[in-house]
Amino acid sequence: MTEKVAVLGTGKIGEALLSGMIRGGWSPSDLLVTARRPERAEELRARYGVEAVSNAEAAKAAETLILTVKPQDMGALLDELAPHVPADRLVVSGAAGIPTSFFEARLAAGTPVVRVMTNTPALVDEAMSVISAGSHATEEHLAHTEAIFGGVGKTLRVPESQQDAATALSGSGPAYFYFLVEAMTDAGILLGLPRDKAHDLIVQAAIGAAVMLRDSDQHPVTLREAVTSPAGTTINAIRELESHGVRAALIAALEAARDRSRELASGNS
Ligand SMILES: NC(=O)C1=CN([C@@H]2O[C@H](COP(=O)(O)OP(=O)(O)OC[C@H]3O[C@@H](n4cnc5c(N)ncnc54)[C@H](O)[C@@H]3O)[C@@H](O)[C@H]2O)C=CC1
Ligand SMILES: O=C(O)[C@@H]1CCC=N1
Known part of the structure; x- marks a missing residue:
């Protein structure tokens, strides 16, 4: 079975990652996107040939969920998602500031969460993506996240305590x-x-x-x-x-x- 990856909240960073994954050889048929506005969903469908679905459908269909909404929208997205995310899903957050514990508290017990701070040079495959494991994320989850973000630039693992500093340096x-x-x-x-x-x-x-x-x-x-x-x-x-x-x-x-x-x-x- 091929693995599916869904990008939830496909704005500037979500699209940069999506486009990089396709440039790096991912098949659009293995990628799902979600967007708040139907026009945006249609734009992504037309531009990349990916399927646009609801957040709940993405949670059911994709093994890896990459959440790229604004930090202020993350709570609402998780409220919507939580009932649909099986505990074996890998949840990757691309949001500034929000700790992995925020996701772990709102998702099924044991859900693996990885936090990533990337940057807009992902658009030209020169991103710096800084990666930290939540408490249930294993080496395999980190390696999988590195494989995804490694397609759009460099990756670096740091303890989560250094994520706010990394956001200030390379994110911004x-x-x-x-x-x-x-x-x-x-x-x-x-x-x-x-x-x-x-x-x-x-x-x-x-x-x-x-x-x-x-x-x-x-x-x-x-x-x-x-x-x-x-x-x-x-x-x-x-x-x-x-x-x-x-x-x-x-x-x-x-x-x-x-x-x-x-x-x-x-x-x-
Ligand atoms: N812009 C940047 O340089 C960087 C941004 N980030 C992080 O990436 C995240 C996204 O930032 P941008 O891409 O700049 O923002 P953006 O506003 O371009 O994208 C966020 C998208 O999420 C959508 N959205 C919000 N709630 C939704 C929901 N419930 N369901 C579906 N879609 C929903 C919005 O309509 C929007 O299109 C933020 O958390 C930010 O902290 C991280 C690194 C760099
Ligand atoms: O300004 C922001 O909050 C986002 C996170 C890092 C870069 N842009």
Whole structure:
């Protein structure tokens, strides 16, 4: 028997995962989706050839349920699902903040739950998906979750106590880089460059830096020092970044994201 996987609440993250699974070789006939709006269900059906069903039907038909609704909608989804989820289903949560104990308390005793924090680069198979086991999830459940999310990028197992920090770093992380590119493009405008050229220059600098960070085996400080010539241009920029407290701002920003992830733990805030 082929295993079925259902994505429940197929919005931005659910669709990114679904599209990646299909790119990675999953047959659309082994995938189910659920959506709140019928137009959205139809869109997913037309775009991917997957069947759109109700949450209850997904729970009955699929061995693995991947829940990708907003944290605030998770309680209502679980109320709807709980009577239909047999205890041998693997339930994977993609939601920020919500602990595995939240699911375990609302599902049949012994239901295996795995918590995953992925990110939007799943759309280009460059996601970072951080994975933690709930109290009934086994090695097999973790390996299965890694196989699914490994199709859209890298995976890393962490203790659940580190999930809020991971959410602040890699879950939200792409947004910080987009923000920096936006700000640096504005700087290019100030320096007299046309917007499209400023954008292209800074995006390519970001891609080059990202590839070197990943592939060079060198520490970020070493890489930065290689750019920073004595009495040169870069050190003048670095002095401004330090005097404006950019490092401290980033530390405070990620701490705020971590704290918000903790606040979302109840699923209804
Ligand atoms: N957007 C991001 O960068 C990331 C988001 N996440 C997490 O992924 C989850 C989803 O986020 P997004 O995809 O951005 O949100 P989204 O709003 O695009 O998708 C959620 C979808 O769930 C649907 N939905 C809500 N209740 C439903 C129900 N009872 N039955 C069926 N469908 C239902 C909504 O209509 C919506 O389409 C959140 O829990 C978020 O914390 C995790 C990592 C990154
Ligand atoms: O902003 C959020 O709450 C979600 C979770 C991580 C990225 N986006």
